Amino acid sequence: MTAAVLEARGVTVRFGGLVAVNNVDFVVPGNAIVGLVGPNGAGKTTLFETISGFITPNAGDIVLGGEPVTRLSPQARARRGISRTFQRMELFPELTVRQHVLLSRRVTHRPSRLREFVLGSYEAPAEREAVDGLLSSLGLTDVADRYAATLPLGVGRLVEVARSLAADPRVLLLDEPSSGLDETETDRLAEVLLDARKTRELALVLVEHNLSLVLGLCDEVQVLDFGETIARGTPAEVRDDPRVQAAYIGDVEVGA
Numbered sequence: 001m002t003a004a005v006l007e008a009r010g011v012t013v014r015f016g017g018l019v020a021v022n023n024v025d026f027v028v029p030g031n032a033i034v035g036l037v038g039p040n041g042a043g044k045t046t047l048f049e050t051i052s053g054f055i056t057p058n059a060g061d062i063v064l065g066g067e068p069v070t071r072l073s074p075q076a077r078a079r080r081g082i083s084r085t086f087q088r089m090e091l092f093p094e095l096t097v098r099q100h101v102l103l104s105r106r107v108t109h110r111p112s113r114l115r116e117f118v119l120g121s122y123e124a125p126a127e128r129e130a131v132d133g134l135l136s137s138l139g140l141t142d143v144a145d146r147y148a149a150t151l152p153l154g155v156g157r158l159v160e161v162a163r164s165l166a167a168d169p170r171v172l173l174l175d176e177p178s179s180g181l182d183e184t185e186t187d188r189l190a191e192v193l194l195d196a197r198k199t200r201e202l203a204l205v206l207v208e209h210n211l212s213l214v215l216g217l218c219d220e221v222q223v224l225d226f227g228e229t230i231a232r233g234t235p236a237e238v239r240d241d242p243r244v245q246a247a248y249i250g251d252v253e254v255g256a
């Protein structure tokens, strides 16, 4: 197994008297796709927000490439390679698809050129090539000059992924990426994520309600219930685990 690029070690998060995440370990091997699933209220979002830096845990550590990042802000973690998408789309309605990608790239690679971005200057040839390449790999060339406000949800989600990838992350955290997508759009998203993993030094973490997407896409899946890990393994192992099936009774159906 490849060394872990990201780890949560013994993470506990309390909200008043409620223990939302209880001493959870979560390991993301390099270049892997790992799913985080569980019934409603299991603690998935809380763990996700703790990894990305929006929640500080009561106990435990988040470790990126062997270095603790637990006390760093979400922005500082992003600069070190943890990128994320949001469940509710957070695109800028008045920026084009190309501008989203360019902005993200400049924040990461050329912060000194942000002023030019605001003033509307054109990209340098190498920059244009990189942006064009990324747009093309996600099938977004035809909509590159459309404003985000005019895009259907399925395309908007791909723009979110493109924007995250433009920052060249080591780990991309995806929060309910298939939410609101139809089957064709979900299939397209899955293709894009598999391609990103294949062509980059990138690990992906999915918090996702669509279990068939998770079981089809992930190398490993971790299942939380009431804030604790009840299973971790390959999609087949997790699907057949009696504890997982019991946890899902009355929630959503396990299996595809």
Ligand SMILES: Nc1ncnc2c1ncn2[C@@H]1O[C@H](COP(=O)(O)OP(=O)(O)OP(=O)(O)O)[C@@H](O)[C@H]1O
Pocket (backbone or CB within 6 Å): 015, 018, 019, 020, 038, 039, 040, 041, 042, 043, 044, 045, 046, 047
């Ligand atoms: N900010 C908060 N304040 C108080 N309780 C919270 C807060 N955020 C989450 N919780 C509680 O913590 C527990 C875990 O919630 P969390 O949102 O992490 O679960 P989840 O697995 O993401 O659920 P869902 O699938 O419904 O999104 C739940 O009992 C929830 O009500």
